[in-house]
Amino acid sequence: MFNKFIASILPYFPKKFIWIFSRAYISGVTMADAMRVSKELNAQGIRVTLDVLGEFIKSLDEAEANKQEYLDLIEETQKNGINGNYSLKPTSFGLLIDKEVCYRLMREIVAKAASYNNFCRIDMEDSPCTDLEIELYRRLHAEFPKNVGLVIQAYLKRTYGDLEKMLDMNTPEIPTNYRLCKGIYVEPAGIAYKKYEEINQHYLEDLEFMFRNKIYVGIATHDKPLIEGAYELIRKYNVSKNMYEFQMLYGVTPKLRQSIVAGGHVMRVYVPFGEKWFGYSTRRLKENPKIASHIMKAIFVKG
Ligand SMILES: Cc1cc2nc3c(=O)[nH]c(=O)nc-3n(C[C@H](O)[C@H](O)[C@H](O)COP(=O)(O)OP(=O)(O)OC[C@H]3O[C@@H](n4cnc5c(N)ncnc54)[C@H](O)[C@@H]3O)c2cc1C
Structure with a gap:
């Protein structure tokens, strides 16, 4: 309750203060x-997915600049020999302003990644974007089936049906590639599961669907019961190591992450960077169960 209150007033704190956390x-x-x-x-045996921070832009000039930043990032990653791929938020390329421009810009990025035999993940944003992002994925997948994947949100009631509909893209030669997460945006109860148990149950159902249908999956969670559930399903379906990976966010539950790596599973960490860190980091702070005590401590120490 107190955490929720602290979270709701976060945007009113000075930016410098939020940066500390x-x-x-x-x-x-x-x-x-x-x-x-x-x-x-990489030195710890962990792969990365790189994200240039920025979303929900106001002009297509910003979209063009964001595209250029990703093109530069791909060159830089290649030059540095990083074992990593890329995560893209369609709204930062103008999805909600002009979906054709967005497609064209993202296509350029995926084509560049593909030229290095690399991969781009389309992050899933809030529910007004779901249909648009699935459509975008379908178009890019048709041209680059090995080089593009989508995020699936277990909290959306439509998700299992979406997975069934998208099966037509999955082939034994080139499996479709999803990242399964719970979902981070605040959605209406009519379209999204709200309770922890309900979300976890659907998460494991979605994961089982993917294993059963031999879809490649990035199991993106820091939730121990879900990780245990994933281990069970991996055993049940005898899933080979080249058909899944675990994924976590940079800075979250590093000990749990290490235990997964020690168990011999592939791990990938989402590494965001950039000037536009505010929206992303306040979402992370709201998820952190210890946020209230951290912030109160900081206020106390400062005062
Ligand atoms: C690689 C990756 C990519 C993602 N991409 C998307 C996306 O495209 N679209 C989308 O909607 N969501 C995305 N998410 C976010 C995701 O939907 C969840 O909101 C987020 O991962 C928290 O859910 P959880 O499964 O860890 O479970 P939770 O039940 O939220 O957390 C489980 C436990 O993990 C720890 N924990 C979780 N978050 C934090 C934190 N910020 N600080 C400290 N401890 C924490 C706590 O111990 C908590 O009890 C992504 C997550 C990951 C890992």
Whole structure:
């Protein structure tokens, strides 16, 4: 309750103050920071997915600039020999302004990644974007079936049906590639499960669907019961190591992450960087169960 209150007033705190807590979730503001953190993670046997922070833009000039930043990022990642791929938020390329422009810009990025035999993940945003992002995925997948994947949100009631509908893209030669997460946006109860148990139950049902249908999956969670549930399903379906990976966010539950790596599973960490860290990091802070005590401590120490 108190955490929720603190979370709701976060946007009214000075940005400098929020930065103190946000730093843990962001590799830095520059590309060099992202390269440094990626190398550190790679040295621990962990792959990365790189994200240039920025979403819900106001003009297509911003979309063009964001595209250029990703093209530069791909060159830089390649030059540095990083074991990593890319995560893209369609709204930062103008999805809600002009979906054709968005498609064209994202196509350029995916084509560039594909030229290095690499991969782009389309992040899933809030529910006004779901249909548009599935459509975008279908179009890009038709041209680059090995180089593009989508995020699936277990909290949406429509998700299982979406997975069934998208089976037509899955083939034994080139399996479709999803990242399964719970979902982070605040959605109406009419379209989204709200209770922890309900979301977890659907998460495992979606995961089982993917294993049963031999879809590649990035199991994106820090929730121990879900990780245990995933281990059970991996055993049940005898899923080979090249058909799944675990994924976590930078700065979250590093000990749990290490235990998964020690168990011999592939792990990938989402590494965000950039000037526009505010929206991403306040979402992370709201999820952190210890946020209230951290913030109160900081206020106390400052005062
Ligand atoms: C790689 C990756 C990519 C993602 N991409 C998307 C996306 O495209 N679209 C989308 O809607 N969502 C995305 N998410 C977010 C996801 O939907 C969840 O909101 C987020 O992962 C928290 O859910 P959880 O499964 O960890 O379970 P929760 O029940 O939220 O958390 C389980 C436990 O993990 C720990 N924990 C979780 N978050 C934090 C935190 N911020 N700080 C400290 N401890 C924490 C706590 O111990 C908590 O009890 C992504 C998540 C990951 C890991």
